[in-house]
Amino acid sequence: MTARRELRQLYNKRLKPKIRVLEREQRKIKNKILITFIVYLTLNIILFYSFSQFWIDATDGSIVFVAITFFLLTFFFIASFSFFSRSYRKRFKDEVVKEIFMLFIEDVEFIPESYIPEMTFQSSQLLSDRYNRYVGEDFVKGRVGDIKLEFSELRVERTTRRGKEQVTESVFNGLFFKYEFNKAISNPILVHADKAHRLVGKMFSKFLQRISKPKYSPVNLESIEFEKMFAVYCDDQIQARVILNPLTMDKMVKFQNRYKELIELSLIDNCLYLIVHTRKNHFEPKIFGKVVSWKEITEIFDLIDIVKSFVAQLNLNVRIRR
């Protein structure tokens, strides 16, 4: 049976009843939010009406009091969204999302509050930018055949000061995968999205490649399409070409074309690290609108399935040799 048909069966037999239960919970949450909003609005009306009656005699202290009260009320109103929806989100992840993962990952452990350890992220050598904030969620651990798999959503940010303002820049926002094989390679291989090529063309991107990653040598491969999308670095030119053969390069190009978000990967020791820059919050149910649609379920499924197929096609357990 094809994976899609299995997913459709799963959706009809097991997920739909659970989604109906979640829809009832969603309605309760919407009612609670509505009541909270009415209370919030009423309190603000009272606050500002009172202030308007006495503003002529208002002191600096009373203005500050009104401002603080307003911000506190707003803060509690926004926080109520998270508070009311906490168990609803947890149920969605445990009962719907986990079921989808179990379709193609064995021995699944799904810990929504956890994420890939920072040391693992740094071991991948995929992002060399400085950052000072590392958070994530939706940690999944399991097996695909012989290969151990871990992945999670990650948000890596850098906060800098520009004059008097504090500016937060996103360094990485997306999904991080780690596959562990039972063999290791001798030299790290890094495959980055070739942003330089997209901006300045082939000639200058090669120059930028040479100066940007002085730790490893650039590898120029034969596939023109592949070279436009990716920049490869490895100190062993032959090993890089054994792993990145024409078939693999073709698969990577097709993967990138189908899934428009940037992908980057690295092979270090016995691990393959893969990142997908999605800039989206995945695996979350909606509070307003349908809890989750068939389209959104297939998006979750496709994303994990594509990565799994791609790694399987690399056939690294067979092709990595000491």
Place this chain on the structure above:
Amino acid sequence: MSLSLIVAIGFIGFVFLITIVIYNSLVSKKNEVENAQGGLDAQLKQRYDLIPNLVATVREFMQHEKGVLERIVELRTAALKKSISPKQKEKINKEISTNLSGLMVQVEQYPDLKSNTNFVNLQNTLYEVEENIAASRRFYNSAVTDYNNSIEMFPSNIFAKVFNYKRKEVFNIPEIERKNVNVKSLFQS
């Protein structure tokens, strides 16, 4: 010092600098080609070293393939001679590849051999070496293309002519191997 003298010195210095950069780039690319050739030779040597062990293992099982085995041994001996030209060596290596892959196909008819542990290990090692040879050839072609581009493109072609850098050939397959394989005829033969 007059302005025109300063400009002249600056111009000469600039030209001298460009000369150094271009010359060094040509040397670097030539050395990269030699490095690639060396890498390929190392992989081919690994294959030559495998052949005696492979032939000894296979010989007792595949009595009917005696001719093929003898041919592989002959080719190996010829490839190891220091007096042969690079073109002859390439031709011999291609023939070794063809004979070895033909032999591996024939192995399917010998179930005892297929289950022999020593043979299975040798076969896996041979596949690994063949993959490395293919990757080495790709690296060699990449290095040669880079080198040929440098000696043909302006302005480095001027320096290439002055220092007598010659175009090199990439690895390619004979015309007959570029045609699509007729799978039907393979089953009929």
